[in-house]
Amino acid sequence: xxxxxxxxxxxxxxxxxxxxxxxxxxxxxxxxxxxxxxxxxxxxxxxxxxxxxxxxxxxxxxxxxxxxxxxxxxxxxxxxxxxxxxxxxxxxxxxxxxxxxxxxxxxxxxxxxxxxxxxxxxxxxxxxxxxxxxxxxxxxxxxxxxxxxxxxxxxxxxxxxxxxxxxxxxxxxxxxxxxxxxxxxxxxxxxxxxxxxxxxxxxxxxxxxxxxxxxxxxxxxxxxxxxxxxx
Amino acid sequence: xxxxxxxxxxxxxxxxxxxxxxxxxxxxxxxxxxxxxxxxxxxxxxxxxxxxxxxxxxxxxxxxxxxxxxxxxxxxxxxxxxxxxxxxxxxxxxxxxxxxxxxxxxxxxxxxxxxxxxxxxxxxxxxxxxxxxxxxxxxxxxxxxxxxxxxxxxxxxxxxxxxxxxxxxxxxxxxxxx
Numbered sequence: 001x002x003x004x005x006x007x008x009x010x011x012x013x014x015x016x017x018x019x020x021x022x023x024x025x026x027x028x029x030x031x032x033x034x035x036x037x038x039x040x041x042x043x044x045x046x047x048x049x050x051x052x053x054x055x056x057x058x059x060x061x062x063x064x065x066x067x068x069x070x071x072x073x074x075x076x077x078x079x080x081x082x083x084x085x086x087x088x089x090x091x092x093x094x095x096x097x098x099x100x101x102x103x104x105x106x107x108x109x110x111x112x113x114x115x116x117x118x119x120x121x122x123x124x125x126x127x128x129x130x131x132x133x134x135x136x137x138x139x140x141x142x143x144x145x146x147x148x149x150x151x152x153x154x155x156x157x158x159x160x161x162x163x164x165x166x167x168x169x170x171x172x173x174x175x176x177x178x179x180x181x182x183x184x185x186x187x188x189x190x191x192x193x194x195x196x197x198x199x200x201x202x203x204x205x206x207x208x209x210x211x212x213x214x215x216x217x218x219x220x221x222x223x224x225x226x227x228x229x230x231x
Numbered sequence: 232x233x234x235x236x237x238x239x240x241x242x243x244x245x246x247x248x249x250x251x252x253x254x255x256x257x258x259x260x261x262x263x264x265x266x267x268x269x270x271x272x273x274x275x276x277x278x279x280x281x282x283x284x285x286x287x288x289x290x291x292x293x294x295x296x297x298x299x300x301x302x303x304x305x306x307x308x309x310x311x312x313x314x315x316x317x318x319x320x321x322x323x324x325x326x327x328x329x330x331x332x333x334x335x336x337x338x339x340x341x342x343x344x345x346x347x348x349x350x351x352x353x354x355x356x357x358x359x360x361x362x363x364x365x366x367x368x369x370x371x372x373x374x375x376x377x378x379x380x381x382x383x384x385x386x387x388x389x390x391x392x393x394x395x396x397x398x399x400x401x402x403x404x405x406x407x408x409x
Contacts, residue, residue, distance in 0.1 A: 038398070181367050201356065201390045202383060205363040210356070221349035222356070225397045227341055227404075 002065070004029045004193055005050060005161055010059035012045050012216075019045040020056065021216040027161065032184060032194040034207035037224045042216040043197045044165055050195060051084050051163045052076035063161075081106060085154035085192070087183070089166040091146040093138040099125060099149040100134040106157050124152035128182050144175030148182065155186055162187060164196040168203055180206045234266055235274050239283060239302055239310045246287040248297035249275055259374045275300055283309050328389060336400055352393060359386050 003026040012020040019042045027033060027050075035043050048054040050061060052068050053076075061069040063083065068076060080086065093102045103121035108114060125131050128148040133141055141149065147167060154162055167183065168176030184206045187194045196207060204210050212219045214226065234256075241247065241255045253271045278284040283306035287299045302310070328351070335344045362383050366376065 177366075184367060201359060201387050202363070205356070205359040205383070206367070207360075221345050222352055223345065223349055223397055224394065225401045227336070227345055227348070227397055227400055 001028060003027055004064060006062045007046075007050060008060050008062075010046070010049055010056045010061070012042075012049060012054065012056050018216050020049065022059070023213075023216075023218060025050070025211065027193050027195060029160075030188065030191045030193055031209075032187060032196065032207045034204035034210040035195060035197045035213065036199065036201075036204055036210055037213035037219070039199070041213040041224065043213055045216075046213065047163050047165055047195060047197050051086060051161075052079055081110060082157060083160045085157065085159035085162040087147075087150055087154045087162065087164040087167050089169040091138070091150035093146065093150060093153070095138050098135050098137055099130065099141070099152075102138070102149060103153045103156050106153060110157070120156055121152065124156050125149065127186065128152050129178075142175070143171050144178060147171060147175070147179045151179065151183055151186075155190065155192070158190055159192055162192050162194045164194060166198055166200075167196065168198075168200065173202075176203070234270065235278060235283075236310060236313045238271070238274055238278065239306050239313075242284060242300060242302040243307065243310060246299045246301040248290055248299045250297060252300075258372070260378060278306065282306075332393065332396060336396070348393065348397065352390065355386050355390050355393075359383060359390075362386075 005025075005027040007023055007025040010020050010023040011018070021042075023042075023046055025033075025046075035046060037043050045054065049056045049069070052061070052071075055069055059069070060067050063079065068079060093099070094105070097105070100118055100121040103124055104114070104117035107117035107120055112120075122131070122134060125134050125148075128151055130145050130148045130152070133145050133149060138146055138149070147170075151167075154164075162183075164183065168179050171179060180203055183194070183196075186192070194207075196203065198204050210222070212222045212224045214224050219225075237256060237260065238252055241252055241259070247255065249268070249271045252275075253266065253268055256266050256271070275284060279286070279300070283303055284300045285303050287301035290297045290299055331351075332348065335347045339347065362379050365371070366379050366383075371379065
């Protein structure tokens with residue numbers, strides 16, 4: 001089966017500082033891959049290049065065989081709204097909207113009716129165990145509830161790929177465990193592929209495999225650091 | 232010996248025979264070091280000799296005759312004392328993993344040390360994945376979940392320590408070379 005998302009020889013430099021140096025990645029349908037590495041190793045830059053938020057300096061990103069890295073921003077934005085879901089560390093919900101409105105928003109932006117979008121939002125909130133939060137604004141929710149609402153918003157469009165950047169970074173261990181259990185369960189049920197960036201081995205353990213980066217490159221040893229032997 | 236107190240703890244909820252105790256032990260501490268049937272009976276023998284358990288009748292429900300055991304007042308007192316004693320945090324670090332990593336970094340050449348540490352990290356990661364899958368996909372009892380958490384948290388601690396050690400060595404090299 002051919003991969004759903006591929007990256008070939010991706011490079012990205014900020015000023016003179018290289019962030020990515022020749023990254024290759026194949027992501028298959030329904031697969032869960034963790035990206036790990038020390039702070040500043042290029043994890044988030046890779047996620048942004050794969051999801052079309054950033055354009056790499058060279059190399060290519062293909063989604064279902066078609067290049068996306070050299071397409072115009074409106075096309076990539078459309079792709080992020082319809083084919084990709086994004087879950088960030090702090091949820092980034094809109095504070096003035098209720099949870100249900102936040103979850104319904106991507107569908108309404110895509111031209112769906114408010115009624116249908118709100119019904120889908122309710123379904124997803126219930127599926128993730130936060131039905132009681134539907135009418136609450138984000139400021140009234142716990143960290144764990146916020147992330148489940150954010151997960152509902154990321155999944156409501158039934159994305160082909162979900163990009164998660166430190167999704168449990170702000171949560172205690174049991175709330176984080178619940179978010180990761182739900183994330184992997186719904187991704188598997190929907191056949192959604194997941195790229196999860198994390199520094200946490202207990203989060204990476206939910207993935208089927210992991211890609212460890214070191215100074216912007218894939219580290220085949222998985223250690224994330226080049227070792228010498230002390231004198 | 233910990234197994235004695237676990238058996239006393241299991242008997243605190245009512246008399247049981249050895250076969251039941253073995254199954255209760257496996258159920259409550261599923262990720263602990265296994266306790267063999269022979270060990271259950273020899274432990275019960277010691278506990279009886281010390282007056283901490285007593286025989287409480289025979290049970291022959293369609294199978295071989297089995298002796299049930301009950302905890303005594305002295306047994307309850309011993310259990311209370313054990314539960315009240317604080318476990319001293321280990322005064323010395325004695326894990327084989329520590330020795331191997333230190334020796335690998337001191338003795339081996341960088342390529343061999345990297346190969347060993349990489350394989351060790353992969354073994355830890357793969358075990359963490361197995362345990363996480365178990366936790367996510369099966370309906371586990373609270374006792375089982377607590378035991379899985381214990382194993383996962385310790386593996387995670389090993390990995391964090393390994394990463395920190397590697398970064399320290401890498402930083403040291405950078406300093407020496409600059």
